[in-house]
Amino acid sequence: MKSLKATFEVIEPAFGSSFYYSQYVQSANVKAHVWHYHPEIELVFVNGGSGKRQIGTHLSYYTDGDLILIGSNLPHCGFTDSTTGNRNETVIQMKPDFLGQGFLGIPEMKNIQHLFERAKTGLAFGEETKARLGEKIEELNDMPYFKRLLALLDILNDLEMASDFKVLNAQGLTMEMQVQDNNRLNTVFNYVKDHFKEQIPLEEVADKVSMTVPSFCRYFKKITNKTFTRFVNEYRVVHASKLLAEKPIGITEVCYESGFNNFSHFNKAFKEFTGKSASQYRKELKSVIE
Numbered sequence: 001m002k003s004l005k006a007t008f009e010v011i012e013p014a015f016g017s018s019f020y021y022s023q024y025v026q027s028a029n030v031k032a033h034v035w036h037y038h039p040e041i042e043l044v045f046v047n048g049g050s051g052k053r054q055i056g057t058h059l060s061y062y063t064d065g066d067l068i069l070i071g072s073n074l075p076h077c078g079f080t081d082s083t084t085g086n087r088n089e090t091v092i093q094m095k096p097d098f099l100g101q102g103f104l105g106i107p108e109m110k111n112i113q114h115l116f117e118r119a120k121t122g123l124a125f126g127e128e129t130k131a132r133l134g135e136k137i138e139e140l141n142d143m144p145y146f147k148r149l150l151a152l153l154d155i156l157n158d159l160e161m162a163s164d165f166k167v168l169n170a171q172g173l174t175m176e177m178q179v180q181d182n183n184r185l186n187t188v189f190n191y192v193k194d195h196f197k198e199q200i201p202l203e204e205v206a207d208k209v210s211m212t213v214p215s216f217c218r219y220f221k222k223i224t225n226k227t228f229t230r231f232v233n234e235y236r237v238v239h240a241s242k243l244l245a246e247k248p249i250g251i252t253e254v255c256y257e258s259g260f261n262n263f264s265h266f267n268k269a270f271k272e273f274t275g276k277s278a279s280q281y282r283k284e285l286k287s288v289i290e
Helices: 106-123 129-141 146-163 179-195 201-210 213-224 228-246 252-258 263-274 276-286
Strands: 020-025 041-046 051-055 058-062 066-070 088-094 123-125 166-168
Touching: 020 129, 041 129, 041 146, 051 201, 051 228, 058 228, 066 106, 066 129, 088 129, 106 123, 106 146, 106 228, 123 129, 129 146, 179 213, 179 228, 201 213, 213 228, 228 252, 228 263, 228 276, 252 263, 252 276, 263 276
Parallel strands: none
Antiparallel strands: 020 088, 041 066, 041 088, 051 058, 066 123, 123 166
């Protein structure tokens, strides 16, 4: 069977600009289904809608839009598709030294230098920062390049000062691995993404990366800081969260549609991951279907 690998994305800024800026209408960003990585730091603002975050080994579900900062070479999927319901999506990508060698070292750039360092684990910003900076990020679209650069620096400085953020991957976990590690891990991520509704035998996944089962289990735990079984269950719970919020189906059906073949196991895994039962989660999102 064909091996699935992370796509290494080559990013070219527009002529006259030091960073890449693009605004997509609704679900026009076609990279949403592909695991990819690149040396550029990526800032993404999703205006409205709800969907999945898959960044490094982190999995979660967002509602009412998203504002995230992804560090250099941190593998991730896109955040919007035909079911997200967002108004648009803005993507900004910049190399860590996009301002030139040594520029981040000057005193005025201390905040942005620190922000880029924290971004290595992935950062998701809260409602207050999202509301305050989302419009500013979209307004960059109509600015001449020089003013766009100055406005971007102001936005990055604001992000460093923000207090309402969540670190998406554990401190100390770095995804800046060798090419072989990136290819192995992303082969696994892609396989889980495509087959999470089925049973996934360890032997099958280990074979995908040409490893024995014991070696694969040790390797996956070392790289991701979680077992493969936990990773698969988290992926299924995030998908269940999306179904609970968006689909007019019963919780039992959500269980089986998410790849769980045992309802009690689903309940236990969902509560362990989210801190609440599936029914409580649905009620809190105000998506109860009578």
